[in-house]
Every structure is written in C-alpha cells, then in structure tokens.
Amino acid sequence: xxxxxxxxxxxxxxxxxxxxxxxxxxxxxxxxxxxxxxxGATDVTLSSVLAxxxxxxxxxxxxxxxxxxxxxPRLAMGILVGAALAVSGAAMQGLFRNPLADxxxxxxxxxxxxxxxxxxxxxxLLPVWMIDRAGxxxxxxxxxxxxxxxxxxxxxVSTRHGRTSVATMLLAGIALGALAGAxxxxxxxxxxxxxxxxxxxxxxxxxxxxxxxxxxxxxxxxLLSLGTAMMLGRGLNGLALGEATAAHIGINVQRMKSVAxxxxxxxxxxxxxxxxxIGFIGIVVPHLLRLASxxxxxxxxxxxxxxxxxxxxxADVIAxxxxxxxxxxxxxxxxxxGAPVFLWILLKRRGLVEx
Amino acid sequence: xxxWPSKIAFRTGLCAALCSTFLAMAVSAEQSADTPQxxxxxxxxGGSVTEIIAALGQEHRLKARDTTSSYPPSVADLPDxxxxxxxxxxxxxxxxxxxxxxxxxxxxxxALDVIRAANVALVExxxxxxxxxxxxxxxxxxxxLGVPEHAAGLMAEVEADLVAALADAERPEDDKKRVLFxxxxxxxxxxxxxxxxxxxxxxxxxxxVNAVSDYEGYKQITDEAVGLAAPxxxxxxxxxxxxxLADDELFAMPAVQLTPAAQTRSIVRMDGxxxxxxxxxxxxxxxxxxxxxxxxGT
Numbered sequence: 001x002x003x004x005x006x007x008x009x010x011x012x013x014x015x016x017x018x019x020x021x022x023x024x025x026x027x028x029x030x031x032x033x034x035x036x037x038x039x040g041a042t043d044v045t046l047s048s049v050l051a052x053x054x055x056x057x058x059x060x061x062x063x064x065x066x067x068x069x070x071x072x073p074r075l076a077m078g079i080l081v082g083a084a085l086a087v088s089g090a091a092m093q094g095l096f097r098n099p100l101a102d103x104x105x106x107x108x109x110x111x112x113x114x115x116x117x118x119x120x121x122x123x124x125l126l127p128v129w130m131i132d133r134a135g136x137x138x139x140x141x142x143x144x145x146x147x148x149x150x151x152x153x154x155x156x157v158s159t160r161h162g163r164t165s166v167a168t169m170l171l172a173g174i175a176l177g178a179l180a181g182a183x184x185x186x187x188x189x190x191x192x193x194x195x196x197x198x199x200x201x202x203x204x205x206x207x208x209x210x211x212x213x214x215x216x217x218x219x220x221x222x223l224l225s226l227g228t229a230m231m232l233g234r235g236l237n238g239l240a241l242g243e244a245t246a247a248h249i250g251i252n253v254q255r256m257k258s259v260a261x262x263x264x265x266x267x268x269x270x271x272x273x274x275x276x277x278i279g280f281i282g283i284v285v286p287h288l289l290r291l292a293s294x295x296x297x298x299x300x301x302x303x304x305x306x307x308x309x310x311x312x313x314x315a316d317v318i319a320x321x322x323x324x325x326x327x328x329x330x331x332x333x334x335x336x337x338g339a340p341v342f343l344w345i346l347l348k349r350r351g352l353v354e355x
Numbered sequence: 356x357x358x359w360p361s362k363i364a365f366r367t368g369l370c371a372a373l374c375s376t377f378l379a380m381a382v383s384a385e386q387s388a389d390t391p392q393x394x395x396x397x398x399x400x401g402g403s404v405t406e407i408i409a410a411l412g413q414e415h416r417l418k419a420r421d422t423t424s425s426y427p428p429s430v431a432d433l434p435d436x437x438x439x440x441x442x443x444x445x446x447x448x449x450x451x452x453x454x455x456x457x458x459x460x461x462x463x464x465x466a467l468d469v470i471r472a473a474n475v476a477l478v479e480x481x482x483x484x485x486x487x488x489x490x491x492x493x494x495x496x497x498x499x500l501g502v503p504e505h506a507a508g509l510m511a512e513v514e515a516d517l518v519a520a521l522a523d524a525e526r527p528e529d530d531k532k533r534v535l536f537x538x539x540x541x542x543x544x545x546x547x548x549x550x551x552x553x554x555x556x557x558x559x560x561x562x563x564v565n566a567v568s569d570y571e572g573y574k575q576i577t578d579e580a581v582g583l584a585a586p587x588x589x590x591x592x593x594x595x596x597x598x599x600l601a602d603d604e605l606f607a608m609p610a611v612q613l614t615p616a617a618q619t620r621s622i623v624r625m626d627g628x629x630x631x632x633x634x635x636x637x638x639x640x641x642x643x644x645x646x647x648x649x650x651x652g653t
Contacts, residue, residue: 040449041445041449061473062473065448065469069472069473070469192571194440197440198462201440208441208465209465209466210465323437324449325419325436325446325450326422326435326436327437327441327443327446
C-alpha cells in the first residue's frame, strides 16, 4: 500500500478538512431526516403535523399512525442500519487492508442469509408454542444468530495461538460463504412459492417492516458496536503500516482485530437482521469519504456513520415514493443510485483510490 | 434466485384454512353490522377477492387493489399498492381504505400490525382449492361488504355452474389425458406443478390427470423426469415473457421432445388468474380446459 506515508504524516489541513466534514455531514443528516419525515405515500407531512401541534390541535389518527408508528421508527431504523453498514465497511476495509472488503467479508451476510432462509422455509415446522412466542421476530432472530455465529466460526478458524490471520479469515470466509450458499440453495429448492417470494424480498432489503419493537431490539447492539468501532481509528491507521509496524508503534494488534471483528459482526448482524440484505452502502460510503477527505480512520469512521445514515434514509424516501402506493425494496435503490455514482467518481479520479 | 414463482399460485394447508375461516367469520360478522354504506373505501388484495367483489356488483366500492388483481380489466385503473406479500403500511394507508379485504397470505406481518393500529378493518379471506372453498370466499366477501343476499345469489349461480362444469368434465379414469402444467421454462429448465397446487386442482377438475405427482408445489424438474411424466398435453399460463415462449421453442426443448405432447404439438395456454385464481370464473376455466383437452366444440 502506497498510502502508508500519507497516513503516517497525515497532512494537517486534510485532517482539519475531514473534521469540518463532520459538521457538514451532520447538517446533511439532519436535513435528510426532515425530508424523510416530510415525504411519504400519504399526504401527511411533518410540517402540517408540527403546525397542528403548535396550535394545540389534536392529530387525526392517520397522522399519528403515519408519523409516529410508520415514519419515525423507519427513520430510526434507517439511521441505525445505514450507520452500521457504512462504519462496518470502513472498519473492514481498514482491517483487511483491502478496498473490496465489506461487512460481508466476515461471513455476516452469508450466515445471516442462511439464518433468514432457515427461518422462512423451516419456521413453519417449529412447534406451535414456539411460533406463537417468536412471531414476527423469528426471521430477524435467526438472521442475527446466523450472522453472528458464522463470524465467530470464522474467527475461531483463523486464530492460532492467540494470533488471527486476516488472510486465513478472508479465505475461510469464501469457503464458508460457498457452504452457506449451498445450504441456502437446498432450502430454496424445498421452499414453496410464497416462501420463495419472501426470500427474494428479504434479499433485496427493506425498511418497510420497521417498528419500534424492531428498533429497540437492534439499537442497543448497533450503538454499542458503533461506539466501540469509533475507538478503532488510531489502531486502524497503524495497521495500514502493516501488522509488524503497528505492533512496534505500540498498538495491540490482536486485541484490535478481535474488537473490530466483534463490533462489525454485532453492528452488521443486527442491521441485516432487521432490514434484510441492503448492499452497497458498506462499500461506497467509505470510499466516497476517502476520496473526499483522505484515508485517516480517526475521522473516516464517524464520517462514514453520518454519510451512511444520510444516504440510506434518502434512498428510503425514494423507495417509498417512486411507485407509491407500492414500494421498491431499498436494496434496489441503493444499488441503482449508488453504482453509477461510484463508477463516475472512479472514472473521474482514476488511479486515486487508496486505503 | 433461479426461478420467479407465480404470484397467483396458492397452496394452503387445510388446517390453516380452517383456522383463518373461523377468524374471518368472527371479524366479518362484526364488520357487516356497521359498514353497509356504499362509498369507495375498500382495498382489495388478491386477484380472486377482487373478482368476487366485482361479481357481487360492488366494484364501485373499490378504492385500490394489489398487483395480482387484474380482473375485471377495469380495476387496472385503480391505484396499485404493490405485491400482496410485500405491502408497505404507509402505501396502504395512503389510499385511505376503511376496509381491507385480502386473500390468505398478505403481509409482511409487521405491515399488517401497523395497518390494524390505524383502525382499518382487515378481513382475511381463506383460500381453498375446491368448490366449497370458492363458495366460502364469496360468502365471506359478501358478508363483509354487507351484501349477503347478493352473495347468496352469486353462490347459487357459481355452484350451479361449477357442478355442471364438473359433471360435464367427468370421464372414465382410463380415458383421462395426462397434463403437465409448466409454470416457466427459465434457462431451459422446466418448472412444473406437482400436487397440492391450484394448477393440480384445476387439471383434476377439468377431467385430466396431473402428469407429475412425485412432489408438492412447483419445482424445476430434470429433462428425463419430463419424459417420464409423459404428458399428453402441456398447460401454460398465457402471458408475456417467459410464459409466452413460442410453441416451436418449447417443443424443441430436449425435455419436451420425447413427450407425447410434442408429437401431437398439444399445448393449452390460459390466463393465469382465470386458471389459478379459484374465484367466480373457475367453472369457466374448468370448461375451457376440458374443451381444450378433449377438443370439444372446436
């Protein structure tokens, strides 16, 4: 990696630039939140509801349900999931020193997918009392267990004598992904048509199923994981110099690796569990920010959280208004909008992508 | 996902149908008491439910529909709230329904929870692939819409038509044609109906035998199994894209080439909702398929 010198002596003005970006992105996120609450399939708007509240009028039931039971939990989930995916992507790219790394690299995606498919296809075989208890939470719960479980397995496979080999983890992740894919294939084969439809939609991701219960079940884990990830900035910068050098400049490399992997598994596992497979945020957001303000992880991680949340909730606005009253899966929107923009930036800045 | 399943192919366990019947009865009893007014405030989800509403003369009360509702053609003008398994709660509420009538299996459950929280009545109409099942659907829709007398009339009519069509389609066991229902031929692979599907039920009602009885539901089958199934006739949905594969291409497929159907170039195409919807037009579907299979009147 040729970026080593850049990071070791990060230009002061670039760092200041990146810090200023915190504020810009925070404002952008705030604006995106307002747009998100203002626009939807119904003609309920944030402004009209606020005006009513200011005049002490009571809200109609539809206004209350749309704003407080549909849009707000959806917004909260969008922020959490967008931030989780983007920060996980940034951390993984730093840890693996590989620009293609995304949260899926630690096996979360494949494992969560397998868990979700298991729950969708075989959930009906569970004893009735278990289905009653689990209800709507069965698929998210299985997805989380699958994602988390596969990460732990990968971590165990690639750790010897207290040292985790990132390369082994990468390879084992590919093998594990293939295995999970094959098992999913078997389940797809025995699934009936409705289950297949559910699987397809799950794989495209959506925030449409957002509810306060889901937000509350995912929030603690995502916030804890994100908070932990924010403290990895200095360590990831050091790691960009290579593991040996990082150790020499006083970074506990092994501890950092395990913390990063667990944080990513937690954040992504919870995000994927509540929203399905939303692609592209984890790859695009960190790279956009590296192009904009350099590869310093001390600022990159927080900026990723802000930009990831902003982009996802804006994508959600598009997903729900473009074919209203029906709704597009959000994974389609992030890919359709994200991919061309990303390609355009790559073309414009050919040869400048560095970690 | 290698194959894209039909949105109107329904398989339901008898048990689930019974449970939801009782549920729907309870809800519908409550509903019919207080919503007899005739303004456009009904959201219909599911092709056969929409058909029944129209057949009951209540189409003017429809405010919106889902993607699977394609008959009568006039409903195409109504707003479409999307696919019934992936409803968006705000999208559904935005059309302002006071009553939602849905076929079994609408979702996701979280969306339904929010919709119920907005005090919109939601009645699920159970699905069953039989004459009794169709009549039950009509009865529930009629009660829910507060027009039980229309429903009774339609039920009598539909039942008479079905009984007549079934009697007409009845044939001796050794004289029945073997029918292979092909859902899609994506990637040169035949996706065919096994048992327990709407296609299987219709084939039997129309005096045919489902050529595939080794599995339940729709699955891709190997070329050799298609030959082994030895269908006399191939039945497909009549709509664009994959299903509209030209006859020549179909009969040139190695899997199909060996079958008796290919030798006689026997293929029947029917509208998907008409064939698989199990609504008021099923008698017509039975008759059409029976006529096509045994070349009556043509």
